[in-house]
Amino acid sequence: MAGTVFSRFTGCSPAKEQHIKNWAGNLEFSTDQVHYPETREQVQNIVKNVSRLRALGSQHSFNTIADSKDNLVSSKKLNKIISIDKTRNTVTVEAGIKYGELVGYLHHNGYALHNLASLPHISVAGSIATATHGSGVNNGNLATSVSAIEFVNAAGDVVQLSRKDGDVFNGAVVGFGALGFVTKVTLDLLPTFNMKQVVYTNMPLSALKDNFLEIMSAGYSVSLFTDWSNRNINEVWIKSRGAGEETGPADNEFYGAILAEKNMHPVEDQPAESCTEQMGVTGPWFERMPHFKMGFTPSAGVELQSEYFVPLENGYEAMIAVEKLHEKITPRLFISEIRTIAADDLWMSPCYKKACVSIHTTWKQEWDAVMALLPQMEEQLAPFNPRPHWGKLFTIKPSVLQERIERLGDFRELVHQHDPKGKFTNEFLEKNVLGI
Numbered sequence: 434m435a436g437t438v439f440s441r442f443t444g445c446s447p448a449k450e451q452h453i454k455n456w457a458g459n460l461e462f463s464t465d466q467v468h469y470p471e472t473r474e475q476v477q478n479i480v481k482n483v484s485r486l487r488a489l490g491s492q493h494s495f496n497t498i499a500d501s502k503d504n505l506v507s508s509k510k511l512n513k514i515i516s517i518d519k520t521r522n523t524v525t526v527e528a529g530i531k532y533g534e535l536v537g538y539l540h541h542n543g544y545a546l547h548n549l550a551s552l553p554h555i556s557v558a559g560s561i562a563t564a565t566h567g568s569g570v571n572n573g574n575l576a577t578s579v580s581a582i583e584f585v586n587a588a589g590d591v592v593q594l595s596r597k598d599g600d601v602f603n604g605a606v607v608g609f610g611a612l613g614f615v616t617k618v619t620l621d622l623l624p625t626f627n628m629k630q631v632v633y634t635n636m637p638l639s640a641l642k643d644n645f646l647e648i649m650s651a652g653y654s655v656s657l658f659t660d661w662s663n664r665n666i667n668e669v670w671i672k673s674r675g676a677g678e679e680t681g682p683a684d685n686e687f688y689g690a691i692l693a694e695k696n697m698h699p700v701e702d703q704p705a706e707s708c709t710e711q712m713g714v715t716g717p718w719f720e721r722m723p724h725f726k727m728g729f730t731p732s733a734g735v736e737l738q739s740e741y742f743v744p745l746e747n748g749y750e751a752m753i754a755v756e757k758l759h760e761k762i763t764p765r766l767f768i769s770e771i772r773t774i775a776a777d778d779l780w781m782s783p784c785y786k787k788a789c790v791s792i793h794t795t796w797k798q799e800w801d802a803v804m805a806l807l808p809q810m811e812e813q814l815a816p817f818n819p820r821p822h823w824g825k826l827f828t829i830k831p832s833v834l835q836e837r838i839e840r841l842g843d844f845r846e847l848v849h850q851h852d853p854k855g856k857f858t859n860e861f862l863e864k865n866v867l868g869i
Contacts, residue, residue: 745788
């Protein structure tokens with residue numbers, strides 16, 4: 434009877450099912466109470482009728498940031514494109530739409546996003562909430578394209594914020610779902626453009642010593658892939674604007690690296706059919722900017738991920754610090770990727786007020802070994818005050834992490850304003866962010 438009453442209130446009863454897992458299968462969520470609202474009104478009813486919940490996106494986080502012991506509210510069915518505003522050059526979408534579901538529509542209408550992550554399989558709201566990013570010295574993370582956001586707070590009220598709301602807006606965008614359940618997002622758009630990408634192989638790590646910024650600025654988006662063996666960069670991926678705009682390098686050699694003669698996977702021994710077209714072939718921005726195609730399993734699939742951000746000026750030194758652990762790291766990983774991200778004004782972004790280099794590692798799914806290695810990587814990076822990616826694995830002590838977040842006090846006040854009793858919190862947020 435309780436279930437019948439609850440479904441009448443919410444418009445969608447919770448689906449009791451086997452505990453779902455995250456994208457890589459390393460994490461099983463802690464409740465079988467999973468709600469799948471299809472409208473904002475259904476979200477409001479759920480929020481009003483449960484005491485604790487967490488918003489769930491595309492389940493791509495590798496830690497427990499999205500977990501709940503009580504209720505999970507999925508944005509999976511909130512996946513519509515609402516409108517394009519051709520006066521303001523923006524698009525408004527529901528929170529659960531995946532970038533891969535949006536980009537073709539934008540291109541067809543003459544628009545592009547400023548950047549995409551390595552894979553297009555992730556949801557818009559979830560990516561924004563955790564400051565997920567692509568690469569490029571002039572490209573901010575995906576959340577920097579947000580011009581307005583709508584969420585349902587703990588009282589069940591609809592809150593709408595935009596850049597007109599000033600600094601409070603900057604506090605709400607990278608919000609981890611701690612202020613409420615995000616239902617709608619408005620993104621800034623660019624005119625559509627073409628891109629091409631080329632890959633170089635086997636660049637000496639030493640080439641970065643005096644040329645780090647030049648190498649990372651060689652295209653619109655640049656990624657370095659290394660397994661940390663032999664003081665070598667396995668692959669350099671350079672994504673450049675197409676003909677008539679910015680052009681990428683066409684030389685056979687690039688700082689000691691050799692131009693690849695075939696399409697490559699970031700993990701060299703894996704087939705490249707899942708990867709976006711390379712070899713300098715021009716195509717639409719959304720078919721080049723991610724590393725992986727929407728229709729394929731991205732990355733390695735069964736894996737673990739960690740990522741640390743350090744100031745841009747410390748990029749090479751940070752890489753050398755990690756390289757010192759190569760004998761321990763190399764056997765445990767698939768690949769590490771080094772990217773650059775422009776500074777932003779978003780309070781909880783790792784790139785708040787500073788441009789960053791990120792050292793991202795895709796590990797083999799060897800939990801005990803990886804969790805033993807992370808503290809050693811963090812110790813090597815400690816001189817650079819690293820910040821972790823919010824949705825990936827890390828072991829930095831909460832007290833140390835919190836000291837590195839300049840606007841943490843302001844963010845806690847903002848959370849308390851919209852969720853005074855902690856309806857949207859969980860153990861991860863209480864420990865690492867809210868200091869409860």
